[in-house]
Amino acid sequence: MRAAYGVETVRTAERELMARLPEGALMQRAAAGLAAVCAGLLGRVYGSRVVLLVGSGDNGGDALYAGARLARRGAGVAAVLLDAGRAHRGGLAALRAAGGSVAGDATAALARADLVVDGITGIGGRGGLRDAAVPLARAARESGAVVVAVDLPSGTEADSGEVRGECVRADVTVTFGTYKPGLLVDPAREYAGAVRLIELGLDLGAVEADVEALQHADVAALLPAPGAGSDKYRRGVVGVVAGSKRYPGAAVLAVAGALRGGAGAVRYVGHGADAVIARFPEALVHAGPPSEAGRVQAWVIGPGLGEDAGGALGDVLASDVPVLVDADGLRPLEPEMVRGRDAPTLLTPHAGEAAALLGVSREEVEAGRLVAVRELAALYGATVLLKGSTTLVAPAGGTGAGFAARPVRVNPTGTPWLATAGSGDVLSGLAGALLAAGLGAMDAGSAAAYLHGLAGRLAAGGAPVGAMDVADALPGAWRGVVGRGRTAPGTPSGTV
Numbered sequence: 005m006r007a008a009y010g011v012e013t014v015r016t017a018e019r020e021l022m023a024r025l026p027e028g029a030l031m032q033r034a035a036a037g038l039a040a041v042c043a044g045l046l047g048r049v050y051g052s053r054v055v056l057l058v059g060s061g062d063n064g065g066d067a068l069y070a071g072a073r074l075a076r077r078g079a080g081v082a083a084v085l086l087d088a089g090r091a092h093r094g095g096l097a098a099l100r101a102a103g104g105s106v107a108g109d110a111t112a113a114l115a116r117a118d119l120v121v122d123g124i125t126g127i128g129g130r131g132g133l134r135d136a137a138v139p140l141a142r143a144a145r146e147s148g149a150v151v152v153a154v155d156l157p158s159g160t161e162a163d164s165g166e167v168r169g170e171c172v173r174a175d176v177t178v179t180f181g182t183y184k185p186g187l188l189v190d191p192a193r194e195y196a197g198a199v200r201l202i203e204l205g206l207d208l209g210a211v212e213a214d215v216e217a218l219q220h221a222d223v224a225a226l227l228p229a230p231g232a233g234s235d236k237y238r239r240g241v242v243g244v245v246a247g248s249k250r251y252p253g254a255a256v257l258a259v260a261g262a263l264r265g266g267a268g269a270v271r272y273v274g275h276g277a278d279a280v281i282a283r284f285p286e287a288l289v290h291a292g293p294p295s296e297a298g299r300v301q302a303w304v305i306g307p308g309l310g311e312d313a314g315g316a317l318g319d320v321l322a323s324d325v326p327v328l329v330d331a332d333g334l335r336p337l338e339p340e341m342v343r344g345r346d347a348p349t350l351l352t353p354h355a356g357e358a359a360a361l362l363g364v365s366r367e368e369v370e371a372g373r374l375v376a377v378r379e380l381a382a383l384y385g386a387t388v389l390l391k392g393s394t395t396l397v398a399p400a401g402g403t404g405a406g407f408a409a410r411p412v413r414v415n416p417t418g419t420p421w422l423a424t425a426g427s428g429d430v431l432s433g434l435a436g437a438l439l440a441a442g443l444g445a446m447d448a449g450s451a452a453a454y455l456h457g458l459a460g461r462l463a464a465g466g467a468p469v470g471a472m473d474v475a476d477a478l479p480g481a482w483r484g485v486v487g488r489g490r491t492a493p494g495t496p497s498g499t500v
């Protein structure tokens with residue numbers, strides 16, 4: 005599990021550690037790690053040209069001390085100071101002592117740079133870059149040099165992943181002590197490039213993370229494996245209420261996701277029965293209503309249902325098994341239809357659907373995904389999976405002591421190729437199968453998103469894919485996770 009902690013938690017842990025270490029030791033650890041990453045990127049340090057963008061806080065201090073280390077190894081290092089009077093004193097003295105200089109002309113220095121170190125702001129930055137820093141962020145991007153962000157790309161919000169206005173776009177971000185939520189969650193994640201963590205020795209063991217990302221080994225441990233005594237009910241029967249005369253394909257894709265997701269059987273209810281049976285003769289079909297379709301261990305309702313989702317939705321939500329509500333099923337959904345349920349409910353909106361549920365604009369959701377997913381989980385008292393380039397899963401929330409904030413999970417395996425019609429229908433079926441197998445809503449949602457992302461990558465292989473290709477790639481993704489998870493717990497490829 006990869007954990008990310010917010011600014012307040014990081015500051016507390018840093019204070020505790022600093023109290024036990026000689027003064028400045030922590031910043032030296034950070035600077036040493038930063039310099040090592042920069043040296044690796046430069047290849048040959050001697051003779052290279054490095055420009056430091058230096059704000060007036062400790063983030064600038066890290067950049068200056070790292071610059072001093074590179075200067076000692078023969079790099080030409082020039083610092084651009086945002087506020088000459090407030091630059092980190094010790095760091096500036098160290099840079100000068102090592103032969104580095106302060107740049108008189110920032111534009112000229114940036115134009116010749118091989119590598120730019122962004123030390124404008126770190127976890128102390130607030131509210132988007134200030135005016136004086138904006139042209140520097142832009143010039144860094146346009147310089148063609150490799151851009152390394154210190155702790156986080158300046159201008160991005162560490163806690164929320166929000167980006168307000170111009171910000172630095174990094175090729176690599178060297179972060180200290182722990183990941184920050186903004187490094188894992190879009191839109192900020194996009195600006196971070198590849199993220200490298202430098203351990204500082206912070207003690208965060210007893211603290212709940214704000215955001216966490218499952219890795220192969222975590223997912224492998226969650227996925228059910230049928231035993232000798234398994235029958236279809238033990239593996240989990242999924243009820244799928246999806247598709248309509250107008251959208252029969254959604255029914256096929258949701259059923260495909262459920263079957264490839266390991267369901268013992270799928271009971272399909274709706275107008276797409278002919279299409280479902282034609283493709284999956286093993287599916288059990290029923291004209292409805294869902295409550296009369298027979299025993300299931302979880303329901304999936306919504307993909308391609310069209311306008312008349314209301315009746316079936318009430319029927320399914322009245323059941324005592326887990327329910328996943330997606331797409332058209334979300335439209336008639338009111339908080340009170342979900343809040344009173346004893347069994348888990350998992351809502352899986354994309355940004356547009358989440359916006360409609362919250363009564364805000366789609367742009368607002370896209371800009372503040374972490375806030376939006378938590379708000380929805382609180383409003384509906386349900387687990388919420390917000391689809392997107394970084395899919396988020398928030399635990400069922402609410403107010404009061406029973407709902408201490410638990411981590412939101414961010415999926416690290418997504419690929420832009422998944423943004424294709426019907427891909428969400430496959431995800432619904434897959435998550436439904438995991439719910440039916442007995443996983444909790446958080447685990448089912450996040451493991452499904454993980455497998456779905458991997459399947460998307462496998463199916464795409466760098467080229468466009470259709471939703472059925474993604475469903476067909478699920479067994480391969482599953483095998484990859486289980487195989488690798490058992491033998492070598494590791495991270496998926498990608499920048500996170």
Ligand SMILES: NC(=O)C1=CN([C@@H]2O[C@H](COP(=O)(O)OP(=O)(O)OC[C@H]3O[C@@H](n4cnc5c(N)ncnc54)[C@H](O)[C@@H]3O)[C@@H](O)[C@H]2O)[C@@H](O)CC1
Nearest residue numbers: 018031060061062063125126127128129130132133134155
């Ligand atoms: N506290 C510690 O023990 C350690 C801190 N470290 C570094 O220290 C950083 C935090 O340092 P600080 O708390 O000094 O804060 P920062 O250096 O992140 O930012 C604060 C400074 O930026 C200015 N600023 C704030 N918002 C701005 C904006 N929107 N545009 C432009 N300037 C803005 C402020 O006036 C202030 O001078 C971390 O991100 C990390 O890089 C590391 O050295 C590791 C150890």
Ligand SMILES: [K+]
Nearest residue numbers: 122125154158
């Ligand atoms: K920075």
